[in-house]
Amino acid sequence: KQHEEIQYRNSIWGFLKLYVNHNLIYDIIKIDDPKLYEKFISAINEILYWTKVFKVEDEAKFVKKYKRILAKMEASTNPNKYIINLSTKYLKYKFKPHLYKEKKKLLISITKLEYYYQTVSHKKKKHDKQNTKK
Secondary structure, X not given: OHHHHHHHHHHHHHHHHHHHOXXXXXXXXXXOOXXXXXXHHHHHHHHXXXXXXXXXXXXXXXXXXXXXXXXXHHHOOOHHHHHHHXXXXXXXXXXXXXXXXXXXXXXXXHHHHHHHHHHHHHHHHHXXXXXXXX
16 A cells, blocks of 8 residues: 555656646745745645635644644744745655545645745755855
């Protein structure tokens, strides 16, 4: 079963990279953008919209997680810093698209947010590396 999940994750991840357009996201996500957090708010609201459309329970673990992230981001005095730190933290976790395979629209929205996290994390690493060389 674990092998099937890995195969599915790899195949759907490859498909979604094409659909979500990783290059476009990489270009529009800039860690020095003062409104970076607004892109994340929009992406999370899109996910929450699809959870309502698909009648996903408000008590579902991942719905709670996104609501909590949204609340913390909105309450933060520096939402961009919060997002950058969260993105760095999330990079160590494996994306599990097989959990959402029955709800394609939700999967696409979650994948977009996942790309946002990855892009911010990679750009932060690159930024830190460049600053330590100076």
